[in-house]
Amino acid sequence: MSAQTHPMVIDGKELTFAPGETVLEVARRNGIDIPTLCHLKGTTPTGACRACVVEVQGARSLVAACAMPAAPKMVVSTESPKVATARRMVIELLLASGNHNCLVKGSDGRSFEEYAERLKRAGGGIEPCPAWGDCRLQELAWRYGVTGGRFSPTPVRYPIEDVNPFIVRDFSRCIVCGRCVQACNEVQVNQAIHQGFRGARSKIVAAGDRPYRESDCVFCGECVQTCPTGALVEKDVRHKVRPWETRKVRTTCSYCGVGCQLELNVKDNRVVQVTGVPDVPPNYGSLCVKGRFGFDFIASPERLTQPLIRANGDFRQASWDEALNLVARRLGEVKAASGPDSIGVLASARITNEENYVAQKFTRAVLQTNNIDHCARL
Numbered sequence: 001m002s003a004q005t006h007p008m009v010i011d012g013k014e015l016t017f018a019p020g021e022t023v024l025e026v027a028r029r030n031g032i033d034i035p036t037l038c039h040l041k042g043t044t045p046t047g048a049c050r051a052c053v054v055e056v057q058g059a060r061s062l063v064a065a066c067a068m069p070a071a072p073k074m075v076v077s078t079e080s081p082k083v084a085t086a087r088r089m090v091i092e093l094l095l096a097s098g099n100h101n102c103l104v105k106g107s108d109g110r111s112f113e114e115y116a117e118r119l120k121r122a123g124g125g126i127e128p129c130p131a132w133g134d135c136r137l138q139e140l141a142w143r144y145g146v147t148g149g150r151f152s153p154t155p156v157r158y159p160i161e162d163v164n165p166f167i168v169r170d171f172s173r174c175i176v177c178g179r180c181v182q183a184c185n186e187v188q189v190n191q192a193i194h195q196g197f198r199g200a201r202s203k204i205v206a207a208g209d210r211p212y213r214e215s216d217c218v219f220c221g222e223c224v225q226t227c228p229t230g231a232l233v234e235k236d237v238r239h240k241v242r243p244w245e246t247r248k249v250r251t252t253c254s255y256c257g258v259g260c261q262l263e264l265n266v267k268d269n270r271v272v273q274v275t276g277v278p279d280v281p282p283n284y285g286s287l288c289v290k291g292r293f294g295f296d297f298i299a300s301p302e303r304l305t306q307p308l309i310r311a312n313g314d315f316r317q318a319s320w321d322e323a324l325n326l327v328a329r330r331l332g333e334v335k336a337a338s339g340p341d342s343i344g345v346l347a348s349a350r351i352t353n354e355e356n357y358v359a360q361k362f363t364r365a366v367l368q369t370n371n372i373d374h375c376a377r378l
């Protein structure tokens with residue numbers, strides 16, 4: 001923050017802000033929780049969802065905290081009765097848009113345990129939402145005691161897009177908040193999706209309103225991770241994996257040397273999903289298609305688990321001792337016959353720094369050649 005600060009008041013607390021900060025940023029920096037749906041940290045605010053409206057003394061109407069620049073002597077209320085009423089209306093309208101057959105509907109709004117139990121039991125009579133409770137809209141409905149039913153649902157205009165390799169788009173649960181567009185265009189800078197059509201026909205569109213797989217989409221999955229509802233869900237996870245069934249194991253992506261931080265979501269001892277670790281360098285939650293979706297190999301039955309030795313034009317399984325002895329003997333023979341520079345070693349961009357260090361040490365100190373390189377595809 002700049003050394004130049006100004007005073008303002010939020011919920012009775014005198015706070016300072018730097019030029020350019022929004023009311024939302026000042027509030028969050030000071031531990032004041034203003035709910036948001038469309039806001040995506042680090043991108044241009046759109047003020048699309050109106051969940052973050054606050055009351056500013058002297059203003060004619062409520063303002064969106066995510067887009068409102070903080071100003072000297074500004075006095076803000078983030079949870080006044082007027083604000084709470086407006087937020088309830090926003091949430092009620094969003095729940096009535098499309099097909100939010102949400103378990104928060106009909107909840108008594110008092111017992112979270114009862115509600116969570118109903119969520120876990122669902123799956124019989126009604127088709128459960130694939131968000132499985134991992135939904136910011138549902139959380140807000142719970143927080144503000146909105147149980148739905150006040151307005152008739154708007155018609156579902158667009159069918160589910162299920163033709164993509166990794167991502168299912170369910171427009172019936174899309175609240176057109178535009179968060180995915182910000183993620184695609186401003187975080188990943190892929191420019192693959194945009195706001196399309198107008199009014200009740202509003203829709204997030206890929207080029208020419210075609211499926212992701214026929215567009216410029218590179219399937220990085222940033223939009224899925226960013227979506228606050230069940231509108232974008234990973235294909236292999238949809239209706240199969242519930243958030244509370246997995247444990248998260250943090251690790252470093254092994255596909256390249258960037259070192260992206262990710263979490264393996266593990267169910268029944270198998271990796272079922274990969275998510276980026278938010279707010280941590282170097283990737284700050286973002287991943288590429290390989291890091292996010294390229295994990296099938298972990299449990300592949302075709303994976304090599306034992307050394308193979310080629311004999312008579314075919315491979316046969318061998319013990320590690322036999323394989324290593326063979327390699328050592330042959331390297332020694334080649335070195336004795338043709339000199340160390342007749343040998344070259346290819347390491348890999350996919351292994352760790354430590355493993356590459358050992359590979360170069362072995363090449364230089366044991367084989368006595370500088371012929372060490374790596375192949376990005378190994």
Ligand code: SF4
Nearest residue numbers: 100102129135229230
């Ligand atoms: S997307 Fe969210 S609000 Fe809509 S039905 Fe699913 S859980 Fe409920």
Ligand code: SF4
Nearest residue numbers: 174175177178180227
């Ligand atoms: S797909 Fe998700 S992130 Fe994108 S506009 Fe719809 S609800 Fe928002």
Ligand code: SF4
Nearest residue numbers: 184217218220221223
């Ligand atoms: S997967 Fe990546 S490239 Fe494709 S629409 Fe989503 S954010 Fe854009």
